Amino acid sequence: MKNEKYFYLEDGGVLKSVKEFGMKLDEIPNHVFKLHVNAQKNDFALWVEHVFKQKKLADELKTTTNKLESQVIVLKRLLAKKTTKSIKKFKCKKCDKAFTSKVGLSVHDTLAHKKR
Ligand SMILES: [Zn+2]
Numbered sequence: 001m002k003n004e005k006y007f008y009l010e011d012g013g014v015l016k017s018v019k020e021f022g023m024k025l026d027e028i029p030n031h032v033f034k035l036h037v038n039a040q041k042n043d044f045a046l047w048v049e050h051v052f053k054q055k056k057l058a059d060e061l062k063t064t065t066n067k068l069e070s071q072v073i074v075l076k077r078l079l080a081k082k083t084t085k086s087i088k089k090f091k092c093k094k095c096d097k098a099f100t101s102k103v104g105l106s107v108h109d110t111l112a113h114k115k116r
Helices: 018-027 030-036 043-052 055-061 067-085 102-113
Strands: none
Touching: 018 043, 018 067, 030 067, 043 055, 055 067
């Protein structure tokens, strides 16, 4: 069964995340890339916007139909994200607050979400 969060390439390849997209873009054959990105559409931009809610990245992707340029855009965004995200990487699944440590998160979870 297909996972609707994954991106299924026309040649059978699968991309599971924006990170994977950025890392593997250069391995996708040009003719396959062109099937997804051309003057009429940009499937990757749609995917990034709808599955990952990264509108800004999607908008940037729509500015080019060039594979290498697209990859640079994605990788830049991944790098930019890393510097801000690595500080608070433990995210509460219930309220989306982020914490610097697992202990911080579990303390928060106990205090904020566990009813006594
Ligand atoms: Zn929480």
